[in-house]
Amino acid sequence: MYIVKNRVYEIFILNAPKILYLYGFQREAGMAAHLPLCSKWLYWEVYLRNNLEGRPMRIVEEALTFDDVLLVPAHSLVLPKQVSLKTRLTREIALNIPIVSAAMDTVTESRLAICLAQEGGMGIIHKNMTVEEQAAQVRSVKKFESGVIKEPIVVSPTTTIREVLDITSTEKISGVPVVEGENLVGIVTNRDLRFETGYDNPVSTVMTPKNRLVTVHEGESHKRVLSLLHKHRLERVLVVNEKFQLRGLITVKDIQKAKDNPNACKDEREQLRVGAAVGTGQDTEERITALVAAGVDVVVIDTAHGHSQGVLDRVRWTKKHFPDLQIIGGNVATAAGALALVDAGADCIKVGIGPGSICTTRIVTGVGIPQITAIHNVAEALKETDVPLIADGGLRFSGDLAKAICAGAHVTMIGSMFAGTEESPGKVELYQGRSYKAYRGMGSIGAMEKGSSDRYFQEGTSEMEKLVPEGIEGRVPYKGTIVAIIHQLLGGVRASMGYTGCADMHEMRTQPEFVRITGAGIKESHVHDVAITREPPNYRVD
Numbered sequence: 001m002y003i004v005k006n007r008v009y010e011i012f013i014l015n016a017p018k019i020l021y022l023y024g025f026q027r028e029a030g031m032a033a034h035l036p037l038c039s040k041w042l043y044w045e046v047y048l049r050n051n052l053e054g055r056p057m058r059i060v061e062e063a064l065t066f067d068d069v070l071l072v073p074a075h076s077l078v079l080p081k082q083v084s085l086k087t088r089l090t091r092e093i094a095l096n097i098p099i100v101s102a103a104m105d106t107v108t109e110s111r112l113a114i115c116l117a118q119e120g121g122m123g124i125i126h127k128n129m130t131v132e133e134q135a136a137q138v139r140s141v142k143k144f145e146s147g148v149i150k151e152p153i154v155v156s157p158t159t160t161i162r163e164v165l166d167i168t169s170t171e172k173i174s175g176v177p178v179v180e181g182e183n184l185v186g187i188v189t190n191r192d193l194r195f196e197t198g199y200d201n202p203v204s205t206v207m208t209p210k211n212r213l214v215t216v217h218e219g220e221s222h223k224r225v226l227s228l229l230h231k232h233r234l235e236r237v238l239v240v241n242e243k244f245q246l247r248g249l250i251t252v253k254d255i256q257k258a259k260d261n262p263n264a265c266k267d268e269r270e271q272l273r274v275g276a277a278v279g280t281g282q283d284t285e286e287r288i289t290a291l292v293a294a295g296v297d298v299v300v301i302d303t304a305h306g307h308s309q310g311v312l313d314r315v316r317w318t319k320k321h322f323p324d325l326q327i328i329g330g331n332v333a334t335a336a337g338a339l340a341l342v343d344a345g346a347d348c349i350k351v352g353i354g355p356g357s358i359c360t361t362r363i364v365t366g367v368g369i370p371q372i373t374a375i376h377n378v379a380e381a382l383k384e385t386d387v388p389l390i391a392d393g394g395l396r397f398s399g400d401l402a403k404a405i406c407a408g409a410h411v412t413m414i415g416s417m418f419a420g421t422e423e424s425p426g427k428v429e430l431y432q433g434r435s436y437k438a439y440r441g442m443g444s445i446g447a448m449e450k451g452s453s454d455r456y457f458q459e460g461t462s463e464m465e466k467l468v469p470e471g472i473e474g475r476v477p478y479k480g481t482i483v484a485i486i487h488q489l490l491g492g493v494r495a496s497m498g499y500t501g502c503a504d505m506h507e508m509r510t511q512p513e514f515v516r517i518t519g520a521g522i523k524e525s526h527v528h529d530v531a532i533t534r535e536p537p538n539y540r541v542d
Contacts, residue, residue: 065355065370066400067522069514076501080494087410087505088388089122090298090326090347093273096120096263097490098405098505100390102415103127103277103302105425105447106439110140110274112423112482117141117272118261119486124275124300124413128447131287138274138294145257147270148239148248154179157186157204161196164188164203175236177246178207184238184246185210215240218247225250267297275328277302280310288318288325298326300350304361304443304470306330307337312344319345331392333374335381338389348388350413351378354470355394357416358441361470372407372514379408379509398492398538405493405505406512415439417485420476428478435478441471488538 087098097120101108105128113123125137154177155164164176168190175189186207196206214228215238228237229252239248258270265273275298276291278284288299299318303311306329315329329341330350338349354361354368362368369377371394378389388410395401401412418424419439426438440447448467479485497503500512517525526541 061373063370063373064516065372066394066396066403068370068516069372069403070517070521070525071403071406071496071500072513072515073499074501074512076498078498078501078503080491080498083494083497083502084504085120085490085493089390089411090328090388091386092347093122093298093326095122095265095411097486098401098409098411098493099486099489100124100275100411100413101418102392102413103275103300104415104419104440104442105129106437107415107419107424109425110137110144112418112421112425113137113141113274114144114272115423115482116486117266117274118145118257118264119483120263120265121486122265122273122275122297124277124298126442127277127279127287127302128442131283131290134276134287135290135294138276138291138296141274142271142295145264145266145270145272146251146254147258147266148250149254150248150269152177152246152249154246155188155203156180157202157207159203160200161193161203161206162199165193165199168193177238177249178203179246182243182245184213184215184240184244187213187236187238189235210244213238215244216250217241222255226255229255271295273297275300279303280314284314285317285321288322292322292325296325298328298348300328300330301346302330302350304331305353306332306350307334307340312340315341315344315346328390330390332378333369335377338378338381339385342382342385342387346387348390348410349378349382350390350392351375351409352392352394352413355392356441356471357394357396358439358471358474359393359443360441361443364468364470372403375404375407375409398489399496401489402493402496402508403514405508406500406514408509410505410509414489416476417489418482420479421482421485422478422480423482429475431475436475437478438473439476440473443469443471444473445469446473447471484537492538 085097087095089095089100099116099121101112101116101123103124103126105126108123108126110125113125116123125134127134153167153171153173155167157178157180167176168174175187177184178186178188186204186209188203188207192206192208214232214234216225216228218239218241225237236249236251238246239250241247267273274296276296277300278287280303291299301311301315301318311329315327318325318327326347327345328348328350329344329346331352332338332341332349333351333353341349351374352371353374355371371391375389375391382389389408390411390413391404391409392413393415395404395412395414395417404412416439420437424437429436445467448469497508500508502508502511
């Protein structure tokens with residue numbers, strides 16, 4: 001309350017001109033300074049009553065999250081199976097589904113990133129590892145699938161059989177082209193090496209020579225390639241130019257993978273797309289350079305508070321030195337933060353301050369904005385920029401993905417729902433007769449000890465007990481394969497699009513309307529007045 005009495009009031013009145021002038025209220029200070037004491041009392045009595053007494057707190061707006069709203073059903077001309085889930089991740093990168101995985105050390109490494117990319121999304125490799133390890137994770141995803149392997153590993157005719165065996169074992173490949181200078185002279189495969197004992201002999205003694213090679217020219221059709229592979233019972237075919245110089249390699253495995261996963265998210269070289277997270281710490285420049293060399297498609301400048309000068313400077317530096325690299329900046333929860341990142345050069349904005357299930361930022365710091373409002377405000381600010389946004393955190397059900405998209409998100413980032421899958425890092429643990437996997441926030445003590453402390457601006461804290469965590473460590477039930485989880489999530493989003501009459505992601509972001517609901521509405525929305533006897537795959541209430 002703005003009620004001041006007795007001696008305190010008198011001291012304030014007598015010194016008010018100085019106080020007001022000090023705080024920038026020069027006009028009021030000048031008026032008060034020329035009044036007699038009795039008039040000063042009257043002046044400030046009126047001024048306080050009119051300008052201070054009862055002044056509301058600096059509350060910007062009322063904010064809502066997923067459980068506060070529902071989507072309004074509308075007339076529909078589309079069925080769920082007819083809708084398109086294609087969307088944009090950045091200015092230049094498109095996804096076939098609106099899902100990326102969280103850059104968390106209990107969620108995303110190469111195995112999960114490969115599976116998610118095959119389904120049409122993208123995995124973001126976490127940074128709680130050395131520069132070399134993270135770059136190797138990226139390479140593992142990029143090498144997993146290719147239309148034409150443009151730069152295959154090669155050996156020379158004088159390379160020993162022992163060296164070739166080491167290469168095939170280390171790189172996990174079954175055949176290596178043999179070149180002399182730029183000219184293709186043969187190929188050696190596991191079948192050629194299987195019974196060899198002369199390990200110091202040159203590979204030229206066992207390779208398939210040039211005159212027996214099966215090759216195709218650049219630009220050959222898939223149909224022709226498949227025909228040759230089938231005719232000669234081969235696992236790979238070499239791509240050459242008119243001078244018989246090696247230009248690539250096509251394998252039957254890659255052709256089969258493309259056939260099995262027609263919705264996969266790939267780059268222009270038909271390799272799976274993958275992203276990686278970096279921070280703002282000392283090794284960031286080295287890390288980004290190594291990731292770019294490994295073929296990363298997008299880098300996430302990943303911090304808890306993206307509207308800070310260090311993050312803006314890092315985005316600006318990255319865009320200056322790697323102008324073709326797509327950059328995701330975050331996290332922010334305000335329009336001002338989003339626009340600042342766009343001005344610095346970000347190609348996508350990540351939205352979310354503290355909504356995650358393992359995040360304690362809002363409780364520890366008292367800072368944050370409920371996610372639906374944060375998404376909406378950022379989306380409105382970005383309308384004229386053509387920059388997409390990611391809704392990061394707070395997603396528990398497929399309906400939350402639909403709500404996030406309707407609020408303005410192009411893509412959703414998922415952590416907790418992917419933690420506990422077969423493809424996530426870590427071992428399955430048995431606890432009280434049920435299988436679990438570890439799941440922790442990147443602001444937890446354990447994660448910060450491993451390398452994520454710079455995400456929360458605590459890099460350089462020498463004593464672990466002085467770290468101030470903004471996350472917890474826990475466990476989640478083992479959930480099986482990620483493919484089943486993705487199927488249920490996308491099924492829910494498709495159904496939502498059917499209910500709201502939206503045929504594609506653009507309509508979903510711009511057309512549906514919300515209603516705000518009460519606590520009774522939330523209770524009514526969930527299962528009630530019954531005991532679940534068989535848990536469905538897409539609904540779990542802990």
